[in-house]
Amino acid sequence: MVPMSMIQDGAPPLTAAERFHDFLQRLVPYALVIPGLVFVLGVLGYAVAGGVVLSLNETDMFLNQTFVGLKNYIDIFKDPRFQSSLWKTIVFVVSSITLGIALSMMFALTLYHVGFGRRFFRGLSLVPYFVSGIATAVMFRFIFTTSGGFVNYVLGGLGLPTPSWLGDPVLAFIVAVLANCWFMVPFATLILLGGLQTIDRDIYDAATIDGASGAQTFRRITLPLIKPMMGVSLIWVSYISFSTFDIILALTAGGPLRATELVSVYMYQIAFLQLDFGQGSVLMVVLLTFNTVLSLVYLKIFVFGDRRYKAAR
Amino acid sequence: MDNTFVEFRDLRKSYGALEVLHGINLAIGKHAFVVLVGPSGCGKSTLLRMIAGLEAITAGTISIDGRVVNRIHAKDRGIAMVFQSYALYPHMTVRENLSFSLEMAKTPKDVMVARIERAAGILHLDPLLDRFPAQLSGGQRQRVAMGRALVREPALFLFDEPLSNLDAKLRVEMRAEIKALHQRLQSTTIYVTHDQVEAMTMADLVVVMNDGRIEQSGRPLELYDHPATLFVAEFLGSPAMNLLRGTVVSRSPEKAVDVGGGILLPLPEDASVTAGQDVVYGMRPEHLAIGKPGQGIGAKVSLVEPAGWETHLHAEGGGHIFRVISTKRLDVVPGDPVSLVPDAGRVHLFDAASGLRI
Ligand SMILES: Nc1ncnc2c1ncn2[C@@H]1O[C@H](COP(=O)(O)OP(=O)(O)OP(=O)(O)O)[C@@H](O)[C@H]1O
Ligand SMILES: [Mg+2]
Numbered sequence: 001m002v003p004m005s006m007i008q009d010g011a012p013p014l015t016a017a018e019r020f021h022d023f024l025q026r027l028v029p030y031a032l033v034i035p036g037l038v039f040v041l042g043v044l045g046y047a048v049a050g051g052v053v054l055s056l057n058e059t060d061m062f063l064n065q066t067f068v069g070l071k072n073y074i075d076i077f078k079d080p081r082f083q084s085s086l087w088k089t090i091v092f093v094v095s096s097i098t099l100g101i102a103l104s105m106m107f108a109l110t111l112y113h114v115g116f117g118r119r120f121f122r123g124l125s126l127v128p129y130f131v132s133g134i135a136t137a138v139m140f141r142f143i144f145t146t147s148g149g150f151v152n153y154v155l156g157g158l159g160l161p162t163p164s165w166l167g168d169p170v171l172a173f174i175v176a177v178l179a180n181c182w183f184m185v186p187f188a189t190l191i192l193l194g195g196l197q198t199i200d201r202d203i204y205d206a207a208t209i210d211g212a213s214g215a216q217t218f219r220r221i222t223l224p225l226i227k228p229m230m231g232v233s234l235i236w237v238s239y240i241s242f243s244t245f246d247i248i249l250a251l252t253a254g255g256p257l258r259a260t261e262l263v264s265v266y267m268y269q270i271a272f273l274q275l276d277f278g279q280g281s282v283l284m285v286v287l288l289t290f291n292t293v294l295s296l297v298y299l300k301i302f303v304f305g306d307r308r309y310k311a312a313r
Numbered sequence: 314m315d316n317t318f319v320e321f322r323d324l325r326k327s328y329g330a331l332e333v334l335h336g337i338n339l340a341i342g343k344h345a346f347v348v349l350v351g352p353s354g355c356g357k358s359t360l361l362r363m364i365a366g367l368e369a370i371t372a373g374t375i376s377i378d379g380r381v382v383n384r385i386h387a388k389d390r391g392i393a394m395v396f397q398s399y400a401l402y403p404h405m406t407v408r409e410n411l412s413f414s415l416e417m418a419k420t421p422k423d424v425m426v427a428r429i430e431r432a433a434g435i436l437h438l439d440p441l442l443d444r445f446p447a448q449l450s451g452g453q454r455q456r457v458a459m460g461r462a463l464v465r466e467p468a469l470f471l472f473d474e475p476l477s478n479l480d481a482k483l484r485v486e487m488r489a490e491i492k493a494l495h496q497r498l499q500s501t502t503i504y505v506t507h508d509q510v511e512a513m514t515m516a517d518l519v520v521v522m523n524d525g526r527i528e529q530s531g532r533p534l535e536l537y538d539h540p541a542t543l544f545v546a547e548f549l550g551s552p553a554m555n556l557l558r559g560t561v562v563s564r565s566p567e568k569a570v571d572v573g574g575g576i577l578l579p580l581p582e583d584a585s586v587t588a589g590q591d592v593v594y595g596m597r598p599e600h601l602a603i604g605k606p607g608q609g610i611g612a613k614v615s616l617v618e619p620a621g622w623e624t625h626l627h628a629e630g631g632g633h634i635f636r637v638i639s640t641k642r643l644d645v646v647p648g649d650p651v652s653l654v655p656d657a658g659r660v661h662l663f664d665a666a667s668g669l670r671i
Binding site: 118200202203204205207208209210212216220224225227284306307308311 | 393
């Protein structure tokens with residue numbers, strides 16, 4: 001056998017033509033992706049740029065625009081209704097993420113271990129997106145209606161108090177979080193389940209022999225190994241929670257007493273009911289900024305911060 | 314055996330209604346290097362995982378060091394296991410991989426450091442300690458997997474096909490390294506493989522398994538020279554033993570075996586067979602000599618494989634293919650006539666119906 005080093009030493013350096021050919025070959029994958037990328041970025045970019053332009057102008061009913069600079073921003077940030085909606089949004093998002101990720105993790109682990117119905121669930125998990133947020137809201141109204149709703153029917157049967165779920169500000173907020181979770185948890189579950197399934201089962205056997213308990217295995221092996229998938233599901237649940245407005249609109253319409261008036265709902269109010277496109281666009285920019293910054297933070301921590309990713313570089 | 318370290322008593326395993334191990338009985342001495350070998354699906358891994366405590370025991374008992382371990386957790390059995398996939402923790406450095414089990418056992422820091430140092434020294438892992446598994450070659454990962462087993466200072470090492478993901482050259486190297494490690498540490502070892510060469514070269518005790526049963530166990534050359542069943546005869550040795558089905562005939566003064574195609578093969582003088590009995594006649598390729606023309610079995614060379622220090626031949630005669638190994642450099646090409654002379658004293662005879670050695 002000829003030693004490798006001799007082969008390498010003997011190989012003539014590449015000519016300029018060969019190097020150019022090499023370069024072209026490496027461009028091929030990019031060339032294939034570019035048309036799709038341009039289209040997606042074009043559409044998105046147009047919408048975002050349009051929104052930013054709108055936010056810097058006063059636009060009347062006839063779509064005449066006057067440039068007003070940051071006036072819309074200043075006005076909206078002084079608006080107590082906005083400030084209150086921002087706080088509610090933060091509480092809504094934080095509780096949705098916490099509950100949503102906990103539920104998704106629980107479901108993913110269950111499906112992983114049970115195995116039964118995994119395929120069925122994979123199909124089922126897309127149903128919420130087909131039936132739309134409005135249908136979700138309608139379903140939750142049925143469940144939580146004060147008289148004749150399923151929950152109160154059960155509570156009443158058990159001799160427990162039957163509160164007015166959608167009439168009480170705190171309870172309505174909780175129901176809104178639940179409905180939002182119902183909508184977004186299945187997909188987050190799928191992402192996490194996908195992550196769990198990439199883990200070699202021998203690793204768990206090794207951990208068992210090494211003496212790790214169930215909880216230690218979860219914390220020291222499972223969680224770190226699905227970290228990137230955790231990041232992706234976090235991006236998903238935060239994005240949905242910041243942006244959701246159809247569910248809220250159909251469930252509570254922002255009430256009672258504006259208890260569920262999130263920024264997204266307020267944006268709809270301003271832009272489409274008060275027809276103030278300028279201030280509505282400011283809220284769009286606010287939501288977009290939150291979503292983008294959070295997504296970048298997740299990517300930084302969970303994907304690029306993953307030790308294996310760092311090690312691979 | 315009074316130095317028995319591991320013992321299986323009528324060990325059974327079922328998955329639902331399917332029984333995959335049908336009553337395994339075996340005693341393994343202290344310090345022994347035992348190789349479980351057998352074809353794919355015969356239950357080797359299942360047996361090993363039952364010893365490790367990763368798989369429940371359906372019936373029977375496993376004892377390690379005089380203690381029945383059926384109900385003892387894997388971590389408390391005093392075992393360590395090396396997996397075929399290595400099963401290193403991908404998100405931990407080599408050092409963290411090694412320290413994980415010690416950390417779980419709340420080992421004092423200084424003991425931990427000492428043990429990792431020792432394992433790293435033995436397996437030459439020092440330059441790799443801060444790398445991640447993805448940054449290692451196959452052979453290095455293999456050594457880390459062994460290091461992770463080593464730091465636990467187990468009384469019993471379990472290996473499940475640890476070399477099957479390595480290339481041929483590395484496999485031979487690691488084979489020697491594992492054997493050397495065993496000679497140094499003297500820990501009792503149970504090693505699973507489907508590679509009979511590994512079994513022959515590494516084992517003190519080879520256990521040939523087939524279809525959930527132990528076919529035969531013994532020292533490697535004992536099994537090679539006296540296979541108790543047709544299965545063992547066929548399984549051990551490469552190239553495999555020539556096995557020809559035939560009938561015992563009386564050919565005065567002595568008996569012979571008629572294997573068809575006009576070929577009569579000589580029987581050893583002490584063979585206890587009767588005329589008319591159906592038998593399988595076995596000859597190791599190295600026990601077929603090339604004779605002078607007219608002598609022995611007339612055949613035609615169909616394949617020549619010069620392996621350097623020996624030559625492998627395939628020769629066709631009487632509708633049979635004969636595998637021959639000669640330590641001479643043979644000047645033959647396919648198509649040449651050869652005569653093959655079996656060494657009657659080293660013939661293996663099996664009952665055709667039961668497959669048992671006669
Ligand atoms: N979890 C399981 N459920 C059902 N049957 C199983 C399970 N695990 C193994 N088996 C069956 O048990 C038998 C023995 O499997 P095992 O993995 O022990 O074989 P093996 O000898 O290690 O084979 P290989 O050399 O391919 O690794 C096989 O027939 C296999 O199909
Ligand atoms: Mg196996």
